[in-house]
Structures are given as structure tokens and as C-alpha cells.
Amino acid sequence: MADLSVWWDDYFWGAMTVLKVFGVSVIMTVIFGLIGASAKLSKSRIAHKIASAYTIAFRGTPELLVLLIFYFGSAITLTSITHIFSPETQFVDIPPFWAGSFAIALIVGSYATETFRGAFLGVDPGVVEASQALGISNVHTFFYVRIPQMWRLALPSFGNHMLSLMKDTALISIIGLEEILFVAEMATAVTYKPFLMYMIVALIYLSITTVITLVVMGLEKIANRHLEGAP
Amino acid sequence: MTFEFLLILESIPKMLAGLGITIQLLFLSSFFGLCLGIILLLMRISGRWYLSFPAFMYIYFFRGTPILVQIFVIYHGFPQFEFIRESIFWPILREPFGCATLSLSLNSAAYVSEILRGGYLGVEKGLHEAGMALGLSKYHRFFFVTTPIAVRLALPAYSNDFISMIKATALASTITLMDMTGVARTIVSKTFAPYEIFIAAAIIYLIITWFFQRGFGLFEKRISRYTIR
Amino acid sequence: MNDNNQEPIIILQDVCKFFGDFQALRNINLQVKKGQRIVVCGPSGSGKSTMIRCINRLEEHDSGKIIVSGRELTSTVKDIDAVRREVGMVFQNFNLFPHLTAIKNLMLALKLVRKMNKSQAQETAMRFLERVRIPEQADKYPIQLSGGQQQRVAIARALCMNPEVMLFDEPTSALDPEMISEVLDVMIDLVNDGLTMICVTHEMGFARSVADSIVFMDWGEIVEMKSPDEFFENPESERTKLFLSQILSH
Numbered sequence: 001m002a003d004l005s006v007w008w009d010d011y012f013w014g015a016m017t018v019l020k021v022f023g024v025s026v027i028m029t030v031i032f033g034l035i036g037a038s039a040k041l042s043k044s045r046i047a048h049k050i051a052s053a054y055t056i057a058f059r060g061t062p063e064l065l066v067l068l069i070f071y072f073g074s075a076i077t078l079t080s081i082t083h084i085f086s087p088e089t090q091f092v093d094i095p096p097f098w099a100g101s102f103a104i105a106l107i108v109g110s111y112a113t114e115t116f117r118g119a120f121l122g123v124d125p126g127v128v129e130a131s132q133a134l135g136i137s138n139v140h141t142f143f144y145v146r147i148p149q150m151w152r153l154a155l156p157s158f159g160n161h162m163l164s165l166m167k168d169t170a171l172i173s174i175i176g177l178e179e180i181l182f183v184a185e186m187a188t189a190v191t192y193k194p195f196l197m198y199m200i201v202a203l204i205y206l207s208i209t210t211v212i213t214l215v216v217m218g219l220e221k222i223a224n225r226h227l228e229g230a231p
Numbered sequence: 232m233t234f235e236f237l238l239i240l241e242s243i244p245k246m247l248a249g250l251g252i253t254i255q256l257l258f259l260s261s262f263f264g265l266c267l268g269i270i271l272l273l274m275r276i277s278g279r280w281y282l283s284f285p286a287f288m289y290i291y292f293f294r295g296t297p298i299l300v301q302i303f304v305i306y307h308g309f310p311q312f313e314f315i316r317e318s319i320f321w322p323i324l325r326e327p328f329g330c331a332t333l334s335l336s337l338n339s340a341a342y343v344s345e346i347l348r349g350g351y352l353g354v355e356k357g358l359h360e361a362g363m364a365l366g367l368s369k370y371h372r373f374f375f376v377t378t379p380i381a382v383r384l385a386l387p388a389y390s391n392d393f394i395s396m397i398k399a400t401a402l403a404s405t406i407t408l409m410d411m412t413g414v415a416r417t418i419v420s421k422t423f424a425p426y427e428i429f430i431a432a433a434i435i436y437l438i439i440t441w442f443f444q445r446g447f448g449l450f451e452k453r454i455s456r457y458t459i460r
Numbered sequence: 461m462n463d464n465n466q467e468p469i470i471i472l473q474d475v476c477k478f479f480g481d482f483q484a485l486r487n488i489n490l491q492v493k494k495g496q497r498i499v500v501c502g503p504s505g506s507g508k509s510t511m512i513r514c515i516n517r518l519e520e521h522d523s524g525k526i527i528v529s530g531r532e533l534t535s536t537v538k539d540i541d542a543v544r545r546e547v548g549m550v551f552q553n554f555n556l557f558p559h560l561t562a563i564k565n566l567m568l569a570l571k572l573v574r575k576m577n578k579s580q581a582q583e584t585a586m587r588f589l590e591r592v593r594i595p596e597q598a599d600k601y602p603i604q605l606s607g608g609q610q611q612r613v614a615i616a617r618a619l620c621m622n623p624e625v626m627l628f629d630e631p632t633s634a635l636d637p638e639m640i641s642e643v644l645d646v647m648i649d650l651v652n653d654g655l656t657m658i659c660v661t662h663e664m665g666f667a668r669s670v671a672d673s674i675v676f677m678d679w680g681e682i683v684e685m686k687s688p689d690e691f692f693e694n695p696e697s698e699r700t701k702l703f704l705s706q707i708l709s710h
Binding site for chain 2: 056057060061062063064065066068069072073075076163167168169170171173174181184188192193194195196197198199201202205206209210
């Protein structure tokens, strides 16, 4: 156990990195999901087709592959462009933190698109009409009437998406992000106890996913608050 | 920066070799995962705490941690223990393919057992009672009444999980296995053509996914034929 | 503005509406002056709801003109918004915002459309909740209210926006019988205060005592438009007579 105490610090900061990636990705996922769902529900055929292509492409491709395409592809592109201006640059990339967060947000966003789409369809159309009849603009209706009702319907599935997102953050270590898997690798080289080191990683993830699950359960209670107490 | 189609054509044979590994991994892991998943399910619904609690903890662990971490624990972690290195399983556990199959199977078992449990919970209580009223024994009811219906209910979720498994196989490339993703990564590291190669690989995965989705769709239709009026 | 009841607030001119091949409205011509109380009745599918829903653009009319407070209703967003500000609507299914309390239901549009700040909106909202006689339910969610209470909140919600005209689309049809009168009483109150109203309803007793004009619709057309006494005593058309005999037999 003496081995462990030396590594506590590193594991802690690695976990902080993981949480930061998660936080950033969640925000992006929600945005992508809302845009995708709006596109699928809109009357524009082009928007519909693009959104469909998005969901099919990202739901059928391995997450690791998406990450690799995104990171290495953008690196090659950026390097070539920079090469034109300053020929001595070797390698330019989007930092793994951002490339990774963006990529996994795109992936989970494609699932969120379907979830949000279903949830929007579940909103009572009569209530939307009432909002329109009152003269409330479409934009205001979207944020003040549609979203408050749809997130209650989306929450259970969205909770699962959040768990997937959290577990996908582990993949970003493959493109070089220094988080807890990286720490485990380093620690293994010194302690020769890979099982222990990787199990710690597993347990850290397990704790975080447990917290997320509890938070989602709490949110579900809040979201359904206005439905309690029917006479 | 041109898009080199020639490169894709040259790489296809190698990628198809990788595809072979991917498919083997897929079927082996699904099969073992299903077997273990059924056992876990029976433990979960047995009603005996010394069976259902361990099953619950198992499922909780494997669903709450990333597959990548599970793969690393087995591939990098198991060799730490002498008893593993000296066991009869060592030849399997030494190899990336063995480790990948093992971890994907263990992972799959956790998800599959929950999916099957969902199916079982979805069978209406009335049918259990009808079976009891007819005098069918508990085991007869389970096999001939509950299970067929549970399977039908669980099928959509299972097919989704199978598709996820296809994607999970790509993670085996991180422990040097030359599945399709592993081959792709090797080619890219030599040719610096990430777009062409990775996108080609992605397209192959999409085709496989589409193929299995259709297959499952047809199977679902066949199984559900008695529910259409 | 001229208050002499000269210019009609609402003009429908040769309005037609199709749902696919089915013609829901055939050449509707109607004028509503300020202070009028019009009741629209007729068999199901006669186009009554469609007609009033065209007035605030919840349905789009295919031909003809609709003019509200001097402004023509076109597909332009500005025109639609302007019309919706002058026209209030009460729905058969109440359509209260389920995630907001009663008072917040009223305050939402006051803040977003009338641009009031929170305290102004709250004050205005409470005033109207008092007007419909349920100020004590202000902080309840719709699900905690009875049907009659919900509908009264819905009326207050439409009313607090100060529209020129109120449209009622079968306001009591979804209510249990014992709650119908509480809603009708509120409507009578409002009308006695000078509210301009178009009401689609099956409540003939209400029509007879409150309306100054009854419009009978059948198969998408306005068949007859008369004062209540004339309508009930001397209907002209056979169709009107048939309808009245069916409705008044219980």
C-alpha cells in the first residue's frame, strides 16, 4: 500500500482531467443533440438529410475510429496548412483535450439527437399552440415551453448517454491525453503492479459513474415534481 | 493534399485480413457473453441473495467502468500474478486475441443479462398466473411460456447491444491486436494518410453494422409474427 | 381610436380552407364589431373550430382575407404576431403550461410579449386571477387543479394580455358537468364588462342568454346568422331546424 500513497496525487489530477473533459463534452453533446433534433424535426429536407447522415455515420462507427480520424486528420490538415506559412514546423495538432472532447461529444450527440427528437415529439402540441396563440415567438416558445417539457421525457435516456460519455473519456488517453490511464501506465513501470494500478483506474471510473447515476435519479425527481399531487 | 484513392485500394486486402479477426472476435465474444449473461440472469432472478448479490456487483462493475480499462486490467494486469502465468490458461491470456475475447465477453455478459432481465420483467404477470392455473411446474412455465416472450421483448435491445459490440472490437487494437482498426492504424502510421484509411475502415464498419441491423430486423419480424393482427 | 362600433374588429371575407381534398371552410363571410358576443354552433366537423383557429393563424386559410383590427393576416411573421397580440384564445383542453404554476402561466407571456418586469407581471397576473375568482390557487400546478379551475386560469391567461377579442373553442366540452357553470359564470361576467367574444359551444342555454348573434355552421358554410330569439324561434333553413331538434331534445 506504500506504493499507492506516492501516486495519489497523480491519480487525483488525472481524475480532475477526466472530469474536465466530461464537463466540456456534456455541454457540447447537449448542443449537438438539440441542433440535430431540431434539424430532424424541421420542415427543411436538406436539414433532415444532413442530420440523418450525422446520426447514421456516428452511430455505426467505432468510437475509437472517430477519435483517430478526428485527431490525426485535423493534425495532418493543420500541419499542411501551417507548413505553407512556416516550412520548418513538424507537427501541429488540436490539443488532445479539445480534439477528444469534441469527438466524443459528436458521437454521443448523435444518440442524443434521437433521444431529444423523441422527447420533443412527446410534448403536448396543444400547449405549444397555446403559447403561439398568446403571441409568444417561436424562439421563446422553444426555450420556455418546449424544452422545459421535453427534458423530463429525455432524462432517463439522456442519463445513459451521460454514462457512455463518461466511459468514452478513457479513449482519449489513446491520443495522448494525460489522464488516469496514463498515470496507471507510468505507475506500472515503477511498481510492477499493473493489476493494482489499472484496478484503481477502474474504481475511480466506477465512483464517478455512480455519482452520475445518483444525480440523474435526483434530477428525475425534480423534473417530475410538477406532476405530483394530483387531486 | 489530395485524396488518394489508390492508397485505399492497395490497403483493402490487408484491411480484409483485419476484418477476419474482427469478425472472429465479434462472434466469440458474443457467444461467450450470451452464455455468461444467461447464467448471470438466472442468478439475478433466483431470489437467493447469495446468488443475486454477486451477480448484481458483477454487473455494476462491468457496466460502470470503461471497456478500455477492463481490457487493460486483463491484458496488462493479469500477468502480474504468478498463478495466472503458471495456469493452463496462460497461452490464451498471454495473447492479445485471448485477452480481448475474454474482456469483451465479460463485459457483454453484464449488458446482456440486464437486457434479458428487462425482457423477463416485461412479461405480463397474467401469463405467469395462467401458467400456474394450468398446473404447469415452475420450470415448465419458465421455459415454455416466459422465455419465448422475454426473448421477443429483449430482441431490439439485444440487437442494439450487438451493434455496440461490433464497435467495441475496435478497442482490441489498443493491445496490439491486428483487427481492422489495428491494421488501419498500422497503415496510417506508415503512410500518414489518416483520412483515406480511417474513413475506408469506417465505411466497412458501417456496412457490417447495416448488414447485422437488417438481419436482426428480419429476425424480429419473424419472431413477432404472432403479434400482428 | 374610434369607439363608435363602426369599424368591425374582425372581418372574414370569402375565406376558404382545404385539408387535402376536403374543403373545411367554404366562402366564409363574417364581421365582428367591438362589444359583440357571437356564439358559433353546428354539428361536428362543420368547420367551427377551423374558422376561429384561422383567425389567430393556428390554421392557415387558403384563400380570402382575414383582417383583425385593421391589419390583414398574411404569412408574414410580423402580421401573425401582431394579430395574435390582439386575439386571445381559450382551448377545449385548457392547454396550461404543465411545468408552471397558475400565476406563472399568466406571467410568461406578460414578460416575453408585453415585456413587463417580474413585479409588474406578478401584480397584473394576480389581478386577473382574482377576476376569475381563484387567487388562492396562484401557486398550484395545473395538475393539482380541477378542470373548472384550470379553464378559469386559462381564461385569465388569455385575458391578462388585454386582447381586443377573445376566442373560445368549446371551452366547457372537456369539463365534468358540475364544473361547467363555474366557467360559464366567469364568461358571463367578462361579457357584461364589455368583452368582445366569439365562442364555439354546444351550451345552448348560455348561447340564448349571453349571445347577441348566433352563427350556425354546417359543412363548412355559415348557414344562418341571427339574434338568439330569431334563431331559436324562427330558424330559416331545414338544416338549422334539424340541428336544433337534435340539440334541444334533451
